[in-house]
Amino acid sequence: MQFIVRAYDGEGMLDKRMEVRPRHLEGMKALGKRVICAGGLLDGEGRMKGSALVMEFPDRAALDEYLAGEPYVVEGVWQKIEVEMMNVVLVNGEKRRL
Numbered sequence: 001m002q003f004i005v006r007a008y009d010g011e012g013m014l015d016k017r018m019e020v021r022p023r024h025l026e027g028m029k030a031l032g033k034r035v036i037c038a039g040g041l042l043d044g045e046g047r048m049k050g051s052a053l054v055m056e057f058p059d060r061a062a063l064d065e066y067l068a069g070e071p072y073v074v075e076g077v078w079q080k081i082e083v084e085m086m087n088v089v090l091v092n093g094e095k096r097r098l
Contacts, residue, residue, distance in 0.1 A: 001056065002036065002086045003063050007072065008050040010079035017048060023071040031055070031066070036088055050078070054088060 009017055028035055034056050041050035051072070057063040063083065072078045088096050 001059060002088045003053075003055050003057065003060070004084050004086045005053040005055060005063075005067075006041070006050065006082045007053070007078040008041070008080040009048070009072075009077050013077050013079075014047060016075060017072070017077045020071045020075045020077055027069075027071060034066075036091060054086060056088075060085075 028038055036054040036056060038051065038053045038055075040048040041052055043049045055063065055066075057066065060083070067073055067081065070078075073081075090096060
């Protein structure tokens with residue numbers, strides 16, 4: 001199953017986000033192909049205000065288990081997280097192989 005995760009930082013969390021970011025990126029790398037794409041959400045001035053992740057897990061419980069240990073969650077950077085199931089069809093303009 002694929003999921004889109006929109007996670008929004010709490011107010012005034014930019015410095016904390018940048019402090020925790022290396023651990024977050026290590027975790028993303030360790031997930032390998034479970035991460036279809038990921039990036040920072042930006043405010044009107046181009047500063048990071050959250051994250052958008054398209055990820056693949058066997059089910060929602062496995063995604064929730066990942067989120068429980070995600071450094072941005074553990075350190076309180078992400079204050080609001082929205083998750084929806086998604087059917088990824090194209091990746092980099094190419095039809096996705098199932």
